Amino acid sequence: MKKLLVLMALTWVAGGASAADVVKGDLLIRTLQVGETSMVLLKQPAGVSGRSTVSCLPDPESAQQMLSQERTGGLLLMPGSKVTVKNDTSRSFNDGSQVKSAFIRFECKAAPKVTPKAPVKTPPKPPVKKKAA
Amino acid sequence: MKNLLTVLLVPSLLSLAACHSSEGRKAKDQVAGAQRNQEQAKQEQVPLPAGKEEEKPRETVVQTLRSGQSMRVRFLNPDGSGESSLVHCLSVDNHERVLSDPQMGGFLLAPGTRILVKNDTSNVPRDETTLKGDNIQFDCQER
Incomplete structure (x- = not known):
């Protein structure tokens, strides 16, 4: 249940631009962390305009749990996955933003393993000397 | 069961x-x-309460694509709209060559990629996917 709650709170990455974007020639590489979702305007076969979302999920079980909920869908990527689309430059998002590159590659990055930090040792406080009355 | x-x-x-x-x-x-x-x-055997049916688990169909293989798919977006697309498994990072064809589009998967979509089973034309699962998992594997 706790896992599900985490999934329900997916973070939206801006459709037009993101801090995690890297441009290489005519390819924009957008790295999504686990729990992040991005909108995409793409070209489907036969030049048809498409619109969807791309999300990065931690594992297939979580993806299945998420898809069992209402108002979920789009493309769910597992960590290590790379998906490339042809950008639909003829359209822009609702906020007027647009991705300029010809192609967009979404990469789903696994969450870094959290290693428990060693407890910080604080030196013992020196005993407070009582002032003589 | x-x-x-x-x-x-x-x-x-x-x-x-x-x-x-x-x-x-x-x-x-x-x-x-x-x-x-x-x-x-x-x-x-405990009878179920009236009006409450046993919850049916969602079925996920796993579709393995080898490099160079494609499959048409119709999946649901979060707003409930259906998206008709194509999933293609790349051999190497040759997206530019594959997408240079103006008729080509959809989602190009790099080898080692695993994606899941919610299958849109409503109003599926016969020439498109015949997959019946609630969800479809695509695994792109190198040949």
Whole structure:
């Protein structure tokens, strides 16, 4: 249940631009962390305009749990996955933003393993000397 | 499900036991065991509350694509709209060559990629996917 709650709170990455974007020639590489979702305007076969979302999920079980909920869908990527689309430059998002590159590659990055930090040792406080009355 | 299996298995076990009379004791043990199971099954059968059906788990169909293979798919977006697309498994990072064809589009998967979509089973044209699962998982593997 706790896992599900985490999934329900997916973070939206801006459709037009993101801090995690890297441009290489005519390819924009957008790295999504686990729990992040991005909108995409793409070209489907036969030049048809498409619109969807791309999300990065931690594992297939979580993806299945998420898809069992209402108002979920789009493309769910597992960590290590790379998906490339042809950008639909003829359209822009609702906020007027647009991705300029010809192609967009979404990469789903696994969450870094959290290693428990060693407890910080604080030196013992020196005993407070009582002032003589 | 376990109860159902037990109920279905009991008559066949009984008939099997009757056929193999040479294994008398073993068969008797089986019959006795089966009868005990049947009694247990009866005890465990709890009627569902009126109006509440047993929740059906969502089925995920796994589709493995080798490099160079494509598959048409119709999936649902979060707003409930259906998206008709193509999933293609790349051999190497040759997206530019594959997408240079103006008729080409959809999602190009790099080898080692695994994606899941919610299958849109409503109004699927016959020339498109015939996959019946609730979800479809695509695995792109190198040849």
